[in-house]
Amino acid sequence: MTLLPVVGLDRLTDDAVRVVFGVPAGERDVFRYAPGQHVTVRVELGGTEARRAYSLCAAPFGDGVGADAATLSIAVKELGPGGFGEIAAAKLGVGDLVEVLPPAGRFVLQTGPEHVGIVAGSGVTPVLAMAEVALARGDRFTLIYGNRTASSVMFLEELADLKDRYPERLMVLHVLSREPREAALLTGRIDAERLPELLDAAAPGPEARYYLCGPMAMVDTAKEVLAGRGVGRGQVHFELFHAEDAPPPAAYAETAKVLADGDVDVTVTLGGRRTQLAMSKDDDSVLAAVLKARPDTPYSCTGGVCGTCRAKIVTGEVAMAHDYALEPEEKAEGFVLACQSRPLTSTVELDFDA
Numbered sequence: 169m170t171l172l173p174v175v176g177l178d179r180l181t182d183d184a185v186r187v188v189f190g191v192p193a194g195e196r197d198v199f200r201y202a203p204g205q206h207v208t209v210r211v212e213l214g215g216t217e218a219r220r221a222y223s224l225c226a227a228p229f230g231d232g233v234g235a236d237a238a239t240l241s242i243a244v245k246e247l248g249p250g251g252f253g254e255i256a257a258a259k260l261g262v263g264d265l266v267e268v269l270p271p272a273g274r275f276v277l278q279t280g281p282e283h284v285g286i287v288a289g290s291g292v293t294p295v296l297a298m299a300e301v302a303l304a305r306g307d308r309f310t311l312i313y314g315n316r317t318a319s320s321v322m323f324l325e326e327l328a329d330l331k332d333r334y335p336e337r338l339m340v341l342h343v344l345s346r347e348p349r350e351a352a353l354l355t356g357r358i359d360a361e362r363l364p365e366l367l368d369a370a371a372p373g374p375e376a377r378y379y380l381c382g383p384m385a386m387v388d389t390a391k392e393v394l395a396g397r398g399v400g401r402g403q404v405h406f407e408l409f410h411a412e413d414a415p416p417p418a419a420y421a422e423t424a425k426v427l428a429d430g431d432v433d434v435t436v437t438l439g440g441r442r443t444q445l446a447m448s449k450d451d452d453s454v455l456a457a458v459l460k461a462r463p464d465t466p467y468s469c470t471g472g473v474c475g476t477c478r479a480k481i482v483t484g485e486v487a488m489a490h491d492y493a494l495e496p497e498e499k500a501e502g503f504v505l506a507c508q509s510r511p512l513t514s515t516v517e518l519d520f521d522a
C-alpha cells in the first residue's frame with residue numbers, strides 16, 4: 169500500500185466522480201499499468217478496513233498516449249452511504265492522501281487490429297482506457313455501451329472527443345434501457361435478442377477481440393452470443409462488477425474434512441519472501457489465514473471477482489468456492505484465487521509472485 173495524494177476531483181454524473189491520484193517520482197515504476205488494469209483503494213470505515221477495486225479510466229501515463237504527468241484516474245460511483253464512493257463524493261479533497269495498491273488485473277488490451285467493448289454502466293472505465301490506446305496505435309474500436317438513461321452515461325465527453333479524433337475507426341453504440349432512443353435497436357437492454365443485432369450493425373471482422381465488463385448476467389449473455397457466432401474463447405476477455413451467489417462446487421465440501429483433521433501447513437512466497445503458517449478450520453480461506461502472517465498480501469473484493477489475490481499453487485491442492493476472475497489457461501497453469509481457496513491436502517504452497 170502506498171499513500172497517494174488526490175490531485176484532481178470532478179463530477180462525471182449525478183452519482184459518480186472521477187478521482188485523480190498523483191504518483192510520486194519514486195513510485196512510478198510500481199504504478200505503471202496496462203490499459204484495462206485496476207487499483208485497489210483502502211479506507212477505514214468506522215474502525216473496519218474496506219477495500220474496493222477501481223479500473224483505471226485513462227490511457228497509462230508516460231506512454232505517449234496518456235498524460236505525461238504520472239497520474240492514476242479512477243471513476244467512483246456513490247453506492248449509498250458507508251463506502252469509498254460516499255467518501256470520494258462528499259469528503260475527499262485535493263491534497264488528501266489515500267492508500268492505493270499497485271495496479272493489477274489481466275483484463276487488458278490485446279494486440280490486434282480490431283476491438284469490441286460490450287459494457288454496461290461503469291463497466292466502461294477499463295474499456296475507455298483500452299479504446300484510447302487502441303485508437304492511438306491505429307486499431308479499430310467499437311463500443312457497445314449500455315446505460316439506464318442519458319444522464320447516467322459516464323465519459324460522454326471523452327467518448328465524443330475520441331469520436332472527433334478517430335471518426336473512421338471508432339464506433340460508439342449507446343444503448344439506453346429506460347429512455348427511448350430514435351432507433352429501436354438502441355432502446356432496451358444489451359440482451360440475447362439485441363446484442364446480435366448490435367454486433368451485426370458493428371460488423372466486426374473475424375480477428376476482433378472482445379472485452380466484456382458489467383454485471384454477471386450481461387457478461388454471461390454476451391459470452392453465449394459470441395460463442396454462438398463462432399468467436400473463439402481466446403478472443404473474449406471479461407471482467408465482472410460483482411458476482412451473484414452460486415453454490416460452491418462439490419469438491420469444496422472436502423476442504424472442511426481436511427481442516428477437521430488438523431491444521432494445514434501453508435507456505436507462501438510474496439515479495440520474494442517465504443512465510444510458513446498454519447491454517448485452521450476457523451480460517452474462511454487461504455487468504456484469511458495468510459493475512460494473519462503476511463498483512464501485505466494483496467486482495468480487494470474477497471468475492472472471487474477481481475483477481476487481485478491470484479497465486480500459483482506450487483505444491484498441494486486447493487478447492488475454490490467461486491472463481492469469476494481466472495482465464496481457463498491460468499487455471500490450467502495452476503493459478504487460484506486465495507480468497508476463494510481452502511486446502512484439499514495437508515500441505516499447500518502458494519506463490520503470489522508467479
Ligand code: FES
Nearest residue numbers: 468470472475507
Ligand atoms: S480478492 Fe478479489 S478475487 Fe480474491
